[in-house]
Amino acid sequence: MFESKAGILWIAGIGFFALAFVSNAVVPALMYDDLPEQTVEELVNANLRFQFEDLARRYPDSFNSAYGEPPGGTAEDDAWWNETTATALREGHKIYVGEGCWHCHSQFVRPVSNEEQRWGPVAESWEYQNELNRPVMFGTRRVGPDLSREGGRRSNDWHAVHFFRPKTLSQDSPMPEYPWFFEGSPDQPNRRGLAIITYVQWLGSWQESYPWYEQYEPSFAPAQKSEVDRQESQP
């Protein structure tokens, strides 16, 4: 059996593979089967709408040439904004994947290594149960920071300048420049620029803690040191 063609084909080839597929893939899939999968349209929330409308205010020319002007009438207007935000979000996700952003930025916060303090609440399953996580954007390497709580932390202007030339804002950043998201200058993002900023602003916008800021004690080490000094200097 162990050296026969049939044994190798059926037991090793198909049997063991199937066993692994069931235990490593089907089991988690069944466990999360009750979590509904959200469509991109369902992912648009007030926080993201605010950022997207802010893009329209800041870069009116770019915005209008990319998405056109919103129609009149309150109800139509609201529907148009939701729809356009969803379109931008979907395009932004495609750019995020296509440019390989996810090879240098992770999207999950682990319950260890003080990550909760740096990045915010630990990742939970329901957060990934949506169309934009097909396949999931956990990421694999952190050359740059985790982005899963990035939304709302920085302004749209900041992102525009940063995508155009990261070094302007972050001196030692090894991040590549993305001039093709712009028409020549950071104040003229094109359709792709608007979309990728929308995507980044979406990340974490569903959280209660939104926007998340790193919890830094302002350099506690020197403070403790001065306390030690004070005690030591006392007779």
Added chain:
Amino acid sequence: MSEAIVSSEPPAPPAQTAILPLHELVDLKLVKLYFVTALTFLLISMLAGILMALQLIDHNPMRGIELFSPGRWRMLHTNAIAYGFLANGFLGALHWIVPRLTLNPVLDKRLSWVIYIAWQGVVLATAIGLLLGEAQGLEWGETPVWIDPIAQLGLLLLAVNFMPPIARMKGPIYVTLWYFMAMFVWTFLTYAMGNFVPEYFVTGTSAGAVGGLFIHDLVGLFVTPLGWGMMYYFVPIILKKPIWSHGLSLVGFWGLAFFYPLQGIHHFLYTPIPMFLQYGAIVSTIAVELVVTTVVVNFFGTIWGDGQAVKTNLPIRWFYTGMIFYFLTCLQCSFQVTLTFQKIIHFTDWVVGHAHMVMFGVFTVWIMGAMTYLFPRLLNRPWYSLKACEWHYWLSTVGIAVMAADLILLGLFQGWSWAALEPWDASVEISHPFWVIRVIAGLSMFGGLLAFIWNIYKTWTCVPEQPEAAAAGPSPTTA
């Protein structure tokens, strides 16, 4: 037991017993073409790696050009290695090994050529798709979604072409063919699972589990069985003695087949994937390291008493270097898979160092060994320059050793910096000197490849063709 003894013999030298003459059994032209194509993709892939490495140390000469975006070339780097270099290199070796070992030609030689052309189409389309920003968000499977079905068909045809010569053999089959046979099934299933399930059927965390399984199986069930199958074939032939222990060969194969696929989730520890599944993946990972040890022991038992071959015989030296790296990678793996190590090293360059040690230190090194052995036989010419062969070996192996050590150490520093809640920039700053060393190590490996390509070119064009038997004689390939 008699079966076991029979099949533990090294494959008989086919030239003497072949039913068909050699040139009808093996399509030499196709093997050559596969190897040349593989080396071309390796060249491109390494250039892509160098581009990314230069970006990290802020010396990218192609800054701000869309088609040279390091993010896109990073994906080209890994995909060109997996599908352009490793796949083509192994396919070339398969076309040499399977017909000689089974004494049966492949199902249809025209089909072989169709597969060759189709596969290069797949790889080129992938490269173009990636450069145009059409990637799929799946690590090692960034192949744009519209190419996936074609690649799947190619893998099916591959099995259709290679299974018949194996199936026509009678009685128990040799170790190499266990690995190859299982590989044809596994690769087809793995590719289908990885490229379609997380895209169309599941989402989120479950997709993560499938994605983890895919990257893992791609290495474990596609590359690894091809690599070991090749070792079980070439090592006994070159050393002219059987594998040390047939029992250990059995343990190695069945241990790998059982434990390797169970580990996918270890790529995503501490994610929301259920903890009991994470523990399962960890335990089976540690189990497979024990299996790996038996395989390595088996091969060192085989060379025992013939240690000189490592000095005098270049292919053997390549093969055993790869095995040492294999053991080191697997040893490293059994540490890094534990939750204790994961806290620090996940997301760091430690993992990048690990990946390079496997993909270059083991599998590329093995393919290089096989090519060093086969090119004189394919071209009927001894190597033009043995010195260039030595340069190729030393630049490649020293380069990868330095790169792996450098990145693994850096990973620890990055992880500790993050855990200590230092400002993010601090972790970039400490990385800088290590990233510079990585570029130098990478250039060394690249230099090795250039020496090899130059040597092949010179051998092909400057050395007169010799009768079959003589060509293999004065080359470094005979002990």
